Amino acid sequence: MAISSGIATPCTLVSLRLHPFVVAFLLLQGHVQLSCCGSRVEFLPGFEGPLPFHLETGYVGVGESEAIQLFYYFVESERNPKEDALFLWLTGGPGCSAFSGLIYEIGPLNFKIKAYNRSLPELVFNPYSWTKASSIIFVDSPVGTGFSYAENPLAYETGDFIQVQHLHQFLRKWLISHPEFISNPVYVGGDSYSGLTIPVLVQEIINGNDEGENPAINIQGYVLGNPATDPGFDQNAPVPFAHGMGLISDELYESLKRTCRGQYQLSETTNAECVNDLLAFYQCTSGLQTAQILEPLCGFASPKPGEMFGDRRSLLENFFLVREPTDPDSGCRTYGYTLSYSWTNDDNVREALHIRKGSIGDWQRCNYGLKYTSDISTTLEYHAKLSAKGCRSLIYSGDHDMIVPYLGTQAWIRSLNYSIVDDWRSWMVQGQVAGYTRTYSNGMTFATVKGGGHTAPEYRPEESFAMYERWISQEPL
Structure with a gap:
């Protein structure tokens, strides 16, 4: 697949802050429907003392008559939220809650791994949270995932393209209700199955900007980890x-x-x-x-x-798919996964997170009972289009993952036929090789994370954070 190596235009020409009076005008004129409410969370059961970061949770209504209520966790950048990037994060599956990204991968909290004997799991601060370099919205998508729900049975029928449309609506409505972030650079990221939906979502955002949708989104690029891309x-x-x-x-x-x-x-x-x-x-x-x-x-x-x-x-x-190991000393990573069920299904936790009563039954980390149509077979064409728009991209692979191995990811990147501007070399953390990287003329950086698995930040948190912080700051790995 031969693609021109030139970059025609920036990923977005938009860098505007929408004044609050303009937001109010749009709402009053009916140009933007808004069903979005977020609430500050200052304390969480299982975490000692007040949270040392800004956490907000809430719902955004999308779809016809806003019958779908997408739940999100928003963590403000711990560095400089006025200037840092706004990062929308999706967990794969499809049907796996963004809570996995928040707790096990790139968020500011982890579970303390120990035996609990039916007591509530404890939370500890993650020193390698990606929120040290950007603000992050973790969204439960598609509908039926995590705490997201629909107000009627038909609205639960979804798929790749429908999910993209709902996420596009979600982001514009979220920005309307958070006008202080409208001028921030925006990136979309995720791993695994999200590799199929994120490039399409970025293209939809660009199309919406071109068509004059409000508010304009300052989209700059995307980040994908061990992404499903092309069979x-x-x-x-x-x-x-x-x-x-x-x-x-x-x-x-x-x-x-x-x-x-x-x-x-x-x-x-x-x-x-x-x-x-x-x-x-x-x-x-x-x-x-x-x-x-x-x-x-x-x-x-x-x-x-x-x-x-x-x-x-x-x-x-x-x-x-999880069985339930009961011994935290067994060396089984999945013991930590089982803690999420005990924590999220606790009534006090749900109250702290502002979960609407009766909206869902038992929380599931991954819901594979979704009425979901996988209708995006390949995203190669989208990567090429986004490259032509000048979008930056970071594609990383945990190099010990056999679900979406780095060899396949390397191969599809190579098939796009862009020239290399920084050839294969190691990148370092704390004086040690953390992986290998190569950068292409279309603004795409490929990186392996040495020792990483299918969700690389979960296995190599320090190295993965260093990779992300350098890239989001537009520094070489």
């Missing part, structure tokens, strides 16, 4: 990744290349030899934690061969 690259990468990591023999790898001819998906082949080789591959790798191959396999469902090489959504679901 031809993503789903064919686990085999060469496993060989490079020494997980399968040279002989099996050579046979796979010969019989499958680079197409390593059971659903895409009728060749009996290829099928047999793929089943042998599965036998070799079935005992691995595919989200981070060095960690123990505990608390995750092991995928069936048809899931491992077939439907992409099933493959991503495998990462989030």
Whole structure:
């Protein structure tokens, strides 16, 4: 796929602050409907003392008659909120709550990992929160995710493009109710399945600006971690990744290349030899934690061969399916995940978060019962369009993830055919190699996070924060 390496225009020409009187005028004239309310959260059950950062939670109504109420957590930048970027963060799935990003990845709080014996889990401050460099809106999307809900059953039917439309509405309405952030540079980010929706969302925001939608959004770019992008690259990468990591023999790898001819998906082949080789591959790798191959396999469902090489959504679901380990000393990361259920389903916690009573039943970290249509198959075209608009982008990969391996991500970036302006080199944190990076002429930076898994900041928080802080500050990694 050959793409011009030139950058035609900036990602956005908008850098305007909407005066509060203009906001009021728009509302009175009916140009902007607004169903948005946020409330300050100063104390949280499980955290000792007042929160050392500004946290707000609330809902924004979107969709027809605003029947969908998207819940969000907003954390103001701990550095300079008047000037720092505003970052909209989406967790993957689809159907996984933004709470995962807030608590386990890039937010200012973590659970204290210890045995609780039915008591409320404790929260501790995360010194590597990305809110030290930007303000972040963590939004539960699509509807039915986390604390987001719909006011009628039909409104729960959603999909990739519908989610994008709702998020676009969400962001403009949120900015109307927070006019002090309208001039801030805006970025959209997320990981895993969000790789399919975020490039489309950024394009929708740009289109809305071009069409004169209010308020204009000062969109500058996007950030993607181990992103699902294109099945031809993503789903064919686990085999060469496993060989490079020494997980399968040279002989099996050579046979796979010969019989499958680079197409390593059971659903895409009728060749009996290829099928047999793929089943042998599965036998070799079935005992691995595919989200981070060095960690123990505990608390995750092991995928069936048809899931491992077939439907992409099933493959991503495998990462989030949780059994419930009860021993915090077992080395199972998923013990920490189970704490989120105890915490979010506590009545005092819900009251502190300003959750509307009766809006949802039991909270789920990932809801795979959504009526969801996966209707975006590839985002390569969107990356090319956004590059032509001059959007900056950071694409990073935890290099021990076998769900969306870095080899596939490298390959689709290479297929865009942009010239290299800063060739492959290591990047450092505390005098140690933290990963490797390469920068392209279209403003795209690719980086690996050494030792990172499918959600790299969860596994390598210090290194991931250093990467993000440098990039968002427009400094080289």
